[in-house]
Structures are given as C-alpha cells and as structure tokens.
Amino acid sequence: MKSRPGGLFRGMSIELGRIGFWRHPSELPPDVVAEAEALGYGAIWLGGSPGGDLKVVEDILDTTDHIAVATGIVNVWKDDAATMAADYHRIAAKHPDRFLLGLGIGHPEAVQEYQTPYAKLVSYLDELDELKVPAEGRALAALGPRVLKLAAERTAGAHPYLVTPEHTRQAREIMGPGPLLAPEQKVVLETDPERARAIGRPRVAKPYLGLTNYVSNLRRLGWTDADLADGGSDALIDALAVHGDADALARGVTAHLDAGADHVAVQILARDPLPTLRALAGSLQLSSS
Numbered sequence: 001m002k003s004r005p006g007g008l009f010r011g012m013s014i015e016l017g018r019i020g021f022w023r024h025p026s027e028l029p030p031d032v033v034a035e036a037e038a039l040g041y042g043a044i045w046l047g048g049s050p051g052g053d054l055k056v057v058e059d060i061l062d063t064t065d066h067i068a069v070a071t072g073i074v075n076v077w078k079d080d081a082a083t084m085a086a087d088y089h090r091i092a093a094k095h096p097d098r099f100l101l102g103l104g105i106g107h108p109e110a111v112q113e114y115q116t117p118y119a120k121l122v123s124y125l126d127e128l129d130e131l132k133v134p135a136e137g138r139a140l141a142a143l144g145p146r147v148l149k150l151a152a153e154r155t156a157g158a159h160p161y162l163v164t165p166e167h168t169r170q171a172r173e174i175m176g177p178g179p180l181l182a183p184e185q186k187v188v189l190e191t192d193p194e195r196a197r198a199i200g201r202p203r204v205a206k207p208y209l210g211l212t213n214y215v216s217n218l219r220r221l222g223w224t225d226a227d228l229a230d231g232g233s234d235a236l237i238d239a240l241a242v243h244g245d246a247d248a249l250a251r252g253v254t255a256h257l258d259a260g261a262d263h264v265a266v267q268i269l270a271r272d273p274l275p276t277l278r279a280l281a282g283s284l285q286l287s288s289s
Helices: 030-039 053-064 081-094 117-130 145-155 165-175 195-206 212-220 232-238 244-259 273-284
Strands: 019-023 042-048 068-071 099-104 138-140 186-189 241-244 264-268
Touching: 030 273, 042 053, 042 273, 053 068, 053 081, 081 099, 081 117, 117 138, 117 145, 138 145, 145 165, 145 232, 165 244, 186 195, 186 244, 195 232, 195 241, 212 241, 232 241, 241 244, 244 264, 264 273
Parallel strands: 019 042, 019 264, 042 068, 068 099, 099 138, 186 241, 186 264
Antiparallel strands: none
16 A cells, blocks of 8 residues: 555654544544554544634543544634634644644635635635744645645645545646645445445535535546436445445555555544444554554
C-alpha cells in the first residue's frame, strides 16, 4: 500500500498513519476512542462541523496516548479565524504534534450568508497566517480543482469527502506529490448487497445528493442524472459506501491508497462501530504497520 515513512507529510510533524476513523463526536464514547487507538488507527476525524472551543478535541487527546485528532471539518462560516487560532494554539501547546485543524466552506444550502466561498477560504487562511497557525497544522476540505490547488499551496493538504478512488487519482494529479491527501470513505460490514445498500443509501442520499457541491463533484467524475436520482443508483451507492466482508472493505480503502492517497478516513455506517473497526484493522494489518 502507498504510504510515506511514519505517516508524515510535507513538513507535518503530526503522524496520521495510513488509516483514520471518521465519526461524529456524539458517537465517540471513550471506549470506542480507546479501542481505535489500540487497534492501530492513526487518527480520529471529528465530523459534523465541530467548532466553538473544540473541547471535544482536547478531551479525546487528554484521554489517549498517541492517536492524532483532526476536525473534518470546522465550517469557516460558523467559526471565526480568531477563535479557531486560539483553539489551535491551546490544543497544540498541550498536545504537540497530535492535532490537525481541518477547515472547509460547508455548502450553500446550510449557510445563509454563503457567498464567494473561494474568497472566504483565502481570507480565512490569511487570518490564520497572521495569527501564527502554521500551514502544516491545517488542512482543507476540497473537491474541485481550484480548492485542491489552494489546499496544496496554503495548508498541509486536502480532506475530500464523499469521493471515489477516481477522485483521489485526479486530486493527486492536481495537487502534486507533496501535500497530504486524506479522503473519506464510507464502509458497511455487510455481505448481502441489498441489506448493505439499505444502510448506505440513506446516508448518501440525505443530505449529500441534495447538495450542490457534492452533486457537482460527482458529475465531474462521470456519474449521470440517472445515478444521482431516486437516492442514488446501486453503482453509485456501492462506490460511496463500500460493502462486504472485512477483506472487501479493506480493498475499498486500499483503492484510495493505490490511487494516490496518503491516508484514508474511514466512516463506519453502523450504530456500533467496534465490530467493523476490529475486522478492518485485522484485514489491513494496522497493528503491524
């Protein structure tokens, strides 16, 4: 599998490893966090636009030994740069080399004041520069070429969400060999395709197939109107929420690494993520990597 030595990327002192675990903070009890670390996952990605004082980041770092924590992502329309810079410096001082500040623009349907998103990102990064948040300590949610290039130029790299290995391949070509590329991949530990799709389809269709930025990105990748209609075609759901036994899930994750990713943030579509965490760690041999 493609991986750089030690899981370090372009000036980063944060070690993410090859595989991370993406989860909403409300679904991350201490026992799940502890097991993810023990199993060899390199990072926990906190989804659902965590913001404010980022106490949830600090709490996880306080109760673990070495696993990194990344925000996936802080919405720049909702949390100002000064607040995030203060959070970053507080957390980084207490837990050096274990926190990656993931930032993004969200989507227009959810943010009333959503305007000129690219300019907003640039000005936000300018403010973080002034507030001494290092480029290697932050990453951008990025889908299209323009923001992928911005992520490569102004941050440690990109965290694309709801993407396929083909997007990863294109993103690596756009960004070049240096920056971090850490896509998210949904997985369902279920060998029956119909049951698996019944789990995956609702998590893809709502809200993502109703949001312009994700739909536009899927169209760029060649998915058609028929694929995007009625909750998503079987082929689309199978690509965005990989299903099967542990080895099948591992192949789906490895496909991103083979396409140029440095790290994959795995989102487990299950109320109890532990069985999948354990099975996937075994298939990927995380404890020995």
